[in-house]
Amino acid sequence: MPAIVSLKDVVKTYRLGTVEVPALRGVSLDVHIGDFISIAGPSGSGKTTLLNLIGCVDTATSGTVLVDGHDTQHLSDRELTNLRLNTLGFIFQSFNLVSVLSVFQNVEFPLLLQRRLSKSERSARVMSLLEQVGLASHINHRPSELSGGQRQRVAVARALVTQPKIVLADEPTANLDSVTGNNIIDLMKELNQKNGTTFIFSTHDAKVMSHANAVFRLADGKITERLAPAGVPLKSVVEVR
Amino acid sequence: MAQLRILTRIALRNLFATKLNLIIGGIILVGTLLVVVGGALLDSMDQSMSRSIIGSGAGNIQVYSAKSKDPLALYGAMGSEPDLSAIDDFSKVKSALESIPNVKTVVPMGINAALITSGNTVDVALEKLRGLVRQRQQGNSDPNLEAKLKSQKEYVRQILRVLQNDMKKRSVLVSDKAIEPENVAALERASSNEFWESFDRDPLDALEFLENRIAPQASDADLIYLRYMGTDLDDFQRSFDRLKIVDGQAVPTGRRGFLFAKFFYENQLKLKAAKRLDKIKKTVIDQGKRIFPRAKKSEPSEAQQLLKDNQAQTQEIILQLDRIKSEIAVRRLQQELGSQETDLDALLKHFFDMNDDNFSRRFTFFYDQLAPLLELYRIRVGDVLTIKAFTRSGYVQSVNVPVYGTFQFKGMEDAALAGNLNLMDLVSFRDLYGYLSADKIEEVDKLKKLAGAKAIDRSRAEDELFGTARTVVAEATPGVIDEGNEKPGNLRALRREELLRRVYSKNEMDNGVLLSAAVILKDPKKLKQTMKEIAAVSARDNLQLKPVSWQEAAGLIGQFVSLAKLALYIAVFIIFIVALVIINNAMMMATLQRVHEIGTMRAIGAQRGFVLGLVLTEIIVLGLVFGGAGAALGTGVVKWLGSVGIAAPNDWFYFFFSGPRLHPWLTAGNLIAAFVIVLLVSAISTLYPAFLATRVAPVRAMQAEE
Numbered sequence A: 001m002p003a004i005v006s007l008k009d010v011v012k013t014y015r016l017g018t019v020e021v022p023a024l025r026g027v028s029l030d031v032h033i034g035d036f037i038s039i040a041g042p043s044g045s046g047k048t049t050l051l052n053l054i055g056c057v058d059t060a061t062s063g064t065v066l067v068d069g070h071d072t073q074h075l076s077d078r079e080l081t082n083l084r085l086n087t088l089g090f091i092f093q094s095f096n097l098v099s100v101l102s103v104f105q106n107v108e109f110p111l112l113l114q115r116r117l118s119k120s121e122r123s124a125r126v127m128s129l130l131e132q133v134g135l136a137s138h139i140n141h142r143p144s145e146l147s148g149g150q151r152q153r154v155a156v157a158r159a160l161v162t163q164p165k166i167v168l169a170d171e172p173t174a175n176l177d178s179v180t181g182n183n184i185i186d187l188m189k190e191l192n193q194k195n196g197t198t199f200i201f202s203t204h205d206a207k208v209m210s211h212a213n214a215v216f217r218l219a220d221g222k223i224t225e226r227l228a229p230a231g232v233p234l235k236s237v238v239e240v241r
Numbered sequence B: 001m002a003q004l005r006i007l008t009r010i011a012l013r014n015l016f017a018t019k020l021n022l023i024i025g026g027i028i029l030v031g032t033l034l035v036v037v038g039g040a041l042l043d044s045m046d047q048s049m050s051r052s053i054i055g056s057g058a059g060n061i062q063v064y065s066a067k068s069k070d071p072l073a074l075y076g077a078m079g080s081e082p083d084l085s086a087i088d089d090f091s092k093v094k095s096a097l098e099s100i101p102n103v104k105t106v107v108p109m110g111i112n113a114a115l116i117t118s119g120n121t122v123d124v125a126l127e128k129l130r131g132l133v134r135q136r137q138q139g140n141s142d143p144n145l146e147a148k149l150k151s152q153k154e155y156v157r158q159i160l161r162v163l164q165n166d167m168k169k170r171s172v173l174v175s176d177k178a179i180e181p182e183n184v185a186a187l188e189r190a191s192s193n194e195f196w197e198s199f200d201r202d203p204l205d206a207l208e209f210l211e212n213r214i215a216p217q218a219s220d221a222d223l224i225y226l227r228y229m230g231t232d233l234d235d236f237q238r239s240f241d242r243l244k245i246v247d248g249q250a251v252p253t254g255r256r257g258f259l260f261a262k263f264f265y266e267n268q269l270k271l272k273a274a275k276r277l278d279k280i281k282k283t284v285i286d287q288g289k290r291i292f293p294r295a296k297k298s299e300p301s302e303a304q305q306l307l308k309d310n311q312a313q314t315q316e317i318i319l320q321l322d323r324i325k326s327e328i329a330v331r332r333l334q335q336e337l338g339s340q341e342t343d344l345d346a347l348l349k350h351f352f353d354m355n356d357d358n359f360s361r362r363f364t365f366f367y368d369q370l371a372p373l374l375e376l377y378r379i380r381v382g383d384v385l386t387i388k389a390f391t392r393s394g395y396v397q398s399v400n401v402p403v404y405g406t407f408q409f410k411g412m413e414d415a416a417l418a419g420n421l422n423l424m425d426l427v428s429f430r431d432l433y434g435y436l437s438a439d440k441i442e443e444v445d446k447l448k449k450l451a452g453a454k455a456i457d458r459s460r461a462e463d464e465l466f467g468t469a470r471t472v473v474a475e476a477t478p479g480v481i482d483e484g485n486e487k488p489g490n491l492r493a494l495r496r497e498e499l500l501r502r503v504y505s506k507n508e509m510d511n512g513v514l515l516s517a518a519v520i521l522k523d524p525k526k527l528k529q530t531m532k533e534i535a536a537v538s539a540r541d542n543l544q545l546k547p548v549s550w551q552e553a554a555g556l557i558g559q560f561v562s563l564a565k566l567a568l569y570i571a572v573f574i575i576f577i578v579a580l581v582i583i584n585n586a587m588m589m590a591t592l593q594r595v596h597e598i599g600t601m602r603a604i605g606a607q608r609g610f611v612l613g614l615v616l617t618e619i620i621v622l623g624l625v626f627g628g629a630g631a632a633l634g635t636g637v638v639k640w641l642g643s644v645g646i647a648a649p650n651d652w653f654y655f656f657f658s659g660p661r662l663h664p665w666l667t668a669g670n671l672i673a674a675f676v677i678v679l680l681v682s683a684i685s686t687l688y689p690a691f692l693a694t695r696v697a698p699v700r701a702m703q704a705e706e
Helices: A047-054 A077-087 A103-114 A119-132 A148-160 A178-195 B002-014 B019-058 B090-097 B121-137 B145-173 B181-191 B193-197 B203-217 B233-239 B262-269 B272-286 B302-312 B315-320 B323-337 B344-352 B359-373 B426-433 B438-451 B458-465 B470-476 B491-501 B506-510 B524-541 B558-593 B595-604 B608-644 B651-657 B668-694
Strands: A003-016 A019-032 A036-040 A062-067 A088-091 A166-170 A198-203 A214-219 A222-227 B061-065 B103-117 B223-231 B243-248 B258-261 B384-390 B396-409 B421-425 B516-521 B545-549
Touching (some): A003 A047, A019 A062, A019 A198, A019 A222, A036 A047, A036 A178, A047 A198, A077 A088, A077 A103, A103 A119, A103 A148, A103 B002, B002 B608, B019 B608, B019 B651, B019 B668, B090 B103, B090 B506, B090 B516, B090 B524, B103 B233, B103 B426, B121 B145, B121 B203, B145 B181, B145 B203, B145 B315, B181 B203, B223 B262, B223 B426, B233 B421, B258 B262, B262 B272, B272 B302, B302 B344, B315 B344, B323 B359, B384 B426, B396 B426, B426 B506, B558 B668, B608 B668
Parallel strands (some): A036 A198, A036 A214, A166 A198, B223 B421, B258 B396
Antiparallel strands (some): A003 A062, B061 B545, B103 B223, B103 B516, B243 B396, B258 B421, B384 B396
């Protein structure tokens, strides 16, 4: 089975003034369709950088990043944006909803950017997702009128509304209490199993990690460990170099 | 479409979300308000002034000779008259121009200025005395003549006493050096009994002494700058129907005659004390202000100053009163003031010491009791006015015209600019202008040959020419009237009478020189097109005419509103440059505040174009909403001003306002201009912040919100 995301010897260095700060120091990994993968590690280990590279919001300093067969190094800003719009979905740590838009409008937003569906199709798609995340009764609420968990569920719905192949979630539970966090992970898991959407999320919460069918542990910009929880076959694990 | 809707929705929701937007909105609102109100005011003023200019003599288009050195300036250019070449034959111009379909009428005109001395009081008194002396010399047997002569002599002696008193008072105030000893000596000689005892021996010699040495000492003599427009008065009145005769009557068709502009008549020719009282009345009774305001002010009010002037300058009145009239005035003033004072000067000073309580009563008293004893105006309707002007060829030409009355333009009664231009018949104007057209010179030469005339001595010219061909008399002789060179006999008077009585035909008026012509249009909107047609006709007929719009013809004044507009637009421009900077900064801050949101949108898949659209839509929505509010507010302000009107702050503004109040109105153009300017400024000021917004990296979405 081909990898939907494939990283090979990826190095990412940030430049802070004259100092070069290495964030990733040679990372290779493959992710396959339908995976539910957690990237673990302490703060500053390079989790977010890794997700940014997979999410096409940033490009590698060296090495190759293949997303759905596209080498992101060689794509223009426009092409990268289209890749994000059509192939990827994002769930952010701090939800990142557009505060002046309603729940419905926030979820509909990516569809408007896509300009593919008619109004009724958009409406049907949005409503079905809001039903799946249990917010069908809150469509006219503003984000500020929702709890954190509800907001993140709106964000999940928004990430999935374009039916992306991959959903990236950067610490999706960090701003939520553990029960709500678990609910979100459960919801993601459910959508993963139902739709076969690939999920890659970062976390440093062991409990959250346990839901993943594979865990890449990062430290100092390198993958130090590839774990497959008991009983789950780890398709994506590559030998540690 | 759906994208645009979401952009608009975000923009509308954001409208009141931040303080920054309110600041930007406020600037846009004030800016629009300013543009709308200022634009409407100036446009209204422009229209009003165009009405003033077009209606008070300029017409829609003026034509003048293309050979002129200076551009035409109906209201004068920097205080002097422009140097215009003459148009030789008006009739050709008239028929050519009237062949253009949009031309209603063509009115011939020419403007010139002259200095006139109305003669001071002493001059007037001496002139009268001279007249009486002359009558006696001619053997007039009127039994009252001697009595009149005696009374007039006494009056002159009284004037001399006043002048002497005045001199004494002055010598107390100023050093001896400031008083010329010759003047003192002349006054002493003129006041002496010996002088008057010997008067009858050689009255003309005595009169000359008085005229040359005494009259200039009376301070009320002044030169008056008289601007006049020579025109076909009938055509003028027909074409400018706002003209209204105030005193007297219109000049009869074909006659020589002069009409004073009422404003000029009141301001330049009226007795100064009376004029000052009129001014005080205007502020106190008409405008309800107080002479002595209840709130103490360090500066005296204008009315107080005018009263002070009246108290200081009683001489002007006293000089006018002979002994009998003085006695009447003293009696009336004593009664009015309840005073035992016998000195007229003291009584007048007392009388002019007015206050808010007695002003109205004394004002009425002045006009009812004192004015009948005085000459209120230096030149009266019915008088014959002698105007001396420099002709084209440089010698002084003098013309006598009877004053038929005064006129004013309706709605511009107090407009100084229109109100200082007096009207004169075309024939007198041509005489003063002293220009003979080529064919006229030829005609004169022919006549000279016919009559066998050679070089004509100036002093004999009248006798030489009088009685030959009439055209020659009418056209060429007025130039040789020499007022200073009086001749005995009634020849001169006869000739003068003849000229004044003569009726000139329409043909004579049309065939002749003029400086410019007013073209009145049927449809004033087609001004530009008609100007082109005039130029075409002029080229076709080789008339060498230069057509100018009323605005150009008005010279500096015509440009006033354009200048004011320019000033407004510069002010608006500066305000908007400032606004540009403020809006730019505010939008930058707004963009920085939204980096997270914009990053999120970019991460989710929004292209840069979408972000650009987001920022621009916001500013356009801001512009429309606040600009709309500003425009609505501005409309309200203009409507309100339109209903109450703006009072003209001074005489000049009467002209610009075309009346005492300006009632501004709004045009669609004002609103459109305001919107275009506001949207343009907003859009321009947002370009850089919008560009910055498109540069927000999607990765910013991942960073924690600030």
